[in-house]
Amino acid sequence: MAWVDLNQQQKAIDLLASRGVSLQDIAEVTFLIQKDYFADLTMDFCLHNVQKVLEKTEVQHVVFTGIALDELAEKQMLPQPLQDIVHSDMGLYGVDEILALGIVNIYGSIGLTNFGYVDKAKVGIVGKIDQIGKENDQCMTFTDDIIAAIAAAAASRIAHNNGKRS
Ligand code: MG
Numbered sequence: 001m002a003w004v005d006l007n008q009q010q011k012a013i014d015l016l017a018s019r020g021v022s023l024q025d026i027a028e029v030t031f032l033i034q035k036d037y038f039a040d041l042t043m044d045f046c047l048h049n050v051q052k053v054l055e056k057t058e059v060q061h062v063v064f065t066g067i068a069l070d071e072l073a074e075k076q077m078l079p080q081p082l083q084d085i086v087h088s089d090m091g092l093y094g095v096d097e098i099l100a101l102g103i104v105n106i107y108g109s110i111g112l113t114n115f116g117y118v119d120k121a122k123v124g125i126v127g128k129i130d131q132i133g134k135e136n137d138q139c140m141t142f143t144d145d146i147i148a149a150i151a152a153a154a155a156s157r158i159a160h161n162n163g164k165r166s
Pocket of ligand 1 (some may be wrong): 090096097140141142143144147
């Protein structure tokens with residue numbers, strides 16, 4: 001197997017889908033937080049930007065790392081005390097947000113403020129995934145921050161390109 005896998009983007013997309021998150025869901029969050037700034041913004045354009053964000057290797061690596069931790073927690077396979085901390089989504093545990101910053105940092109300070117907003121307001125799919133993590137045995141501690149970060153990064157990408165396709 002080659003060290004660099006050209007299908008990594010698709011693997012990241014498949015992993016997100018396995019957690020119940022489609023690119024359409026993420027694009028919807030991007031649309032909701034950008035529609036007031038660009039009058040002719042479309043879902044299609046938001047989806048394009050979400051895909052561009054997922055082309056980045058750094059972003060794919062965050063997806064692989066975060067979702068692996070959530071899945072290991074679901075299988076009770078993390079060492080203690082990390083197992084309980086991650087599985088219970090402990091309030092003081094901020095490593096999930098810190099990891100997600102690896103995505104938003106690529107797009108500068110607009111990315112950071114967008115992420116803070118999506119995370120706090122639990123926009124769209126972010127709120128749904130957060131609820132799923134709280135209500136059943138599934139662990140979404142890292143997953144919710146990752147999708148918030150991808151949506152925020154896509155919004156920032158749109159802002160940086162002033163709403164133009166790139
Ligand atoms: Mg979280």
